Every structure is written in C-alpha cells, then in structure tokens.
Amino acid sequence: VEMEESGGSVVHPGGSLRLSCAASGIQFGSYAMSWVRQAPGQGPEWVATISGTGFNTYYADFVRGRFTVSRDNSKNTLYLQMNSLRAGDTATYYCANNNWNDMSYFNHWGPGTPVTVSS
Amino acid sequence: DIQMTQSPSTLSASVGDRVTITCRASQTISGFLAWYQQKPGKAPKLLIYKASNIEDGVPSRFSGSGSGTDFTLTISSLQPEDFATYYCQHYDNYQWTFGQGTRVEIK
Numbered sequence: 245v246e247m248e249e250s251g252g253s254v255v256h257p258g259g260s261l262r263l264s265c266a267a268s269g270i271q272f273g274s275y276a277m278s279w280v281r282q283a284p285g286q287g288p289e290w291v292a293t294i295s296g297t298g299f300n301t302y303y304a305d306f307v308r309g310r311f312t313v314s315r316d317n318s319k320n321t322l323y324l325q326m327n328s329l330r331a332g333d334t335a336t337y338y339c340a341n342n343n344w345n346d347m348s349y350f351n352h353w354g355p356g357t358p359v360t361v362s363s
Numbered sequence: 364d365i366q367m368t369q370s371p372s373t374l375s376a377s378v379g380d381r382v383t384i385t386c387r388a389s390q391t392i393s394g395f396l397a398w399y400q401q402k403p404g405k406a407p408k409l410l411i412y413k414a415s416n417i418e419d420g421v422p423s424r425f426s427g428s429g430s431g432t433d434f435t436l437t438i439s440s441l442q443p444e445d446f447a448t449y450y451c452q453h454y455d456n457y458q459w460t461f462g463q464g465t466r467v468e469i470k
Contacts, residue, residue: 278459287450287462287463288450290459290460304458340406343412346395348413349412349413350409350452351418353407353408354406355405
C-alpha cells in the first residue's frame, strides 16, 4: 500500500490550497480516508474523514466550514480543499486510510505534504 | 470532548530496558485505542489497534493493554530502532483524538 500527498505550498493568510493524495495497492473505494495534520513540534491532529463511497464526511471543529474533503474513486485519489487559511493551519498534512470495518484507526499513511500559511 | 493525556512526556531508557507508556482518557472510553510510532521526518506508523491487537509486521516486543480510562504501551526489551515518539489515539463518534506524545530517548 502506498499513498502520496501533493499540493502543499506556501500561501498567504486567507488564501486557498487544494491537496491531493494518490493511493495504490489498496481497494481504494472500500476504505474511508482521512487527512491528519501535524504542526511543527506538535502531535498529530485529525482534520477530516470521508467514507468509502464519499457520501459521508466528518470534520474537526476547527476546519468545519473552511475545509472540504472529497474523493474520486475512479482515480484512487483523495482531496482536501482548504479555504480561508490561517497561520494556525501551518503543518504537514498526511493522508491515511481508516481500517475497513469500523474506521477507528489509521492503517497506512503517506509521507505528508507541507503547508505554510504566512504573509 | 475526551482528552487523551500521555505520560511521561519524555522517557530516557537504555537498550534492553522494559518501557511502559501510559495514555489516560478524561473519561471512560471504549476499546478504540491505537498506538503509533513516529520517527523524525516520517509519518506515524501503526503499532497497536483496539488497545491490544498488534499490527501485522510489528515486532512482538510491542504490546498494548488497558481499559476504561487507562491504557499502556509496553516495549519488553528496547531496541536501538525503537527510539522515537509514541502517540496514542482514540476514536469515538466520528472524532479521532491523539495524545500529545511520549518521546523515548537514549539514556
């Protein structure tokens, strides 16, 4: 199983960014997928999760209304649209698949993509 | 919201030592408790899921236990490659929460 994030960049406060995560070696549409971020020197922080079908999405309170998670199962790709970015959103963003039966933990992680929000 | 508190924050140990890391929940939680290992510049790696189940490929010196509010990760004989930061993670009602981490360093 491999996952690779892309799209991280330096962006001004208030700006937008779209992250992508390409997955391989997994029946992509069978798994919920998540974004987890980690600010420098801090622990991981869950951001968002989307069900295998894409019908259900879940967000951490601090991103609800600003970030949107989506997926294209035909392309085995997960996305995170980030709007109204703030300095506090600066972090490495990881994609990960949730375990198959109850989504309670994260099996496989990508190497991450860095996002810096700075003027 | 349920808070997950790990202790200690930093642990100094030697190769061969038995190491125990604790994760305490702010209230009684289900057994949806996982442990991850993270090395500098790398993504977290799953070690233990549902409190006591070891992930495929993880060495048997790693074990997890606990219930209620208190959970532990034990490394039975610390190896050089085990010096890293360890995180617990809880799941409840479509919310996933991580502990703040325990750094295991060389004594």
